[in-house]
Amino acid sequence: MSLTLADEQAFAQGGNRLCFVHPEHADRCIKVRRPDFTLEDLRRKKGFPKSLLPLHYFDDNREEHEVITGLAQQHGEPVFELISRCYGFEDSDLGPGLVLELVRDADGQISQTLKAQIWGEGYTPDCQAAVEHFCQQWRSLQIPSRDLLLHNLLVQKDSEGKVRRIVVIDGLGSPNLIPFNRLPAPLRAAKVERKLANLQQRIEQTLAKKARGEQPGYHGMATAHHPQDNHKG
Ligand SMILES: Nc1ncnc2c1ncn2[C@@H]1O[C@H](COP(=O)(O)OP(=O)(O)OP(=O)(O)O)[C@@H](O)[C@H]1O
Ligand SMILES: [Mg+2]
Numbered sequence: 634m635s636l637t638l639a640d641e642q643a644f645a646q647g648g649n650r651l652c653f654v655h656p657e658h659a660d661r662c663i664k665v666r667r668p669d670f671t672l673e674d675l676r677r678k679k680g681f682p683k684s685l686l687p688l689h690y691f692d693d694n695r696e697e698h699e700v701i702t703g704l705a706q707q708h709g710e711p712v713f714e715l716i717s718r719c720y721g722f723e724d725s726d727l728g729p730g731l732v733l734e735l736v737r738d739a740d741g742q743i744s745q746t747l748k749a750q751i752w753g754e755g756y757t758p759d760c761q762a763a764v765e766h767f768c769q770q771w772r773s774l775q776i777p778s779r780d781l782l783l784h785n786l787l788v789q790k791d792s793e794g795k796v797r798r799i800v801v802i803d804g805l806g807s808p809n810l811i812p813f814n815r816l817p818a819p820l821r822a823a824k825v826e827r828k829l830a831n832l833q834q835r836i837e838q839t840l841a842k843k844a845r846g847e848q849p850g851y852h853g854m855a856t857a858h859h860p861q862d863n864h865k866g
Contacts, residue, residue, distance in 0.1 A: 784853020
C-alpha cells in the first residue's frame with residue numbers, strides 16, 4: 634500500500650529531497666524527490682553535455698540505495714555507525730521514497746547537522762572527539778564519498794546532550810566514471826584522505842565565518858518549522 638505524505642509536514646528538506654518521518658516507524662525517515670524540483674528540472678539545470686544523460690543518473694535516492702547496499706555487503710554492521718541504515722524503497726503519493734534510519738538524539742529530538750551544531754555551540758571538545766573518531770573509522774573503512782559537507786553530517790547526542798556520533802546522511806558514492814573499488818589502493822586512500830582534510834577545512838571555515846559575524850546561510854540550519862529551500866547540493 635502506498636504511504637500518504639502529501640498531507641504531512643516534511644521535517645526537513647535539502648536542495649533535492651523532502652524528508653518525512655515515516656508514518657509507521659518513528660525511527661525511520663522517508664525521502665522523496667521535491668515536487669517543485671524534479672529530476673527533469675535538475676537535469677536541465679546541469680546543462681550540456683550532462684543534459685544528455687538518462688534521468689536515473691541524477692536520482693540521489695537510487696544512487697544512495699545502491700551505495701549503502703554495497704557498503705553493507707562489504708563491511709557489515711560497523712559501517713552503520715557512520716552512515717544511516719537503509720531499508721529500501723516504499724511507494725508514496727509523492728512518488729517512490731527511500732526509507733532510512735532517522736537519526737535522533739537520546740531525548741528523541743531529530744539530530745541536527747554538524748553545521749548547525751558548530752554554528753550554535755562552537756566546536757566543543759565532545760564534538761571534536763566525535764569528529765576525530767568519525768575520521769578514524771571513515772579512514773579505516775575507506776568509504777567513497779563526495780565532499781563531506783557540514784549540512785550532510787548529523788550530530789547525534791546522548792542523554793547528557795554531548796555529541797556521541799557523527800552520521801553521514803547524504804553525498805555517498807563516487808562522482809567519477811571509474812568505480813571507487815576498482816581504483817588502485819593508494820589512490821583510494823588518497824581520495825578518502827582528501828575528503829577528510831576538506832571536512833576539517835570546512836569546519837574551520839565555518840568557525841571563522843561565525844567569528845567574523847557573518848550569516849550561516851540557510852543550508853543545514855533548518856528546523857522543522859523553517860525548512861531549507863534552496864537548490865544547492
Ligand atoms: N536520516 C536522517 N535523520 C535525520 N535528519 C535527516 C536525515 N536525512 C536528512 N535529514 C535532514 O534533512 C536535510 C536534507 O536531507 P538530504 O541532505 O538527504 O536532502 P538532499 O535534498 O539530498 O540534500 P542536498 O541539498 O545536499 O542535495 C538534512 O540536511 C538533515 O537536516
Ligand atoms: Mg543534503
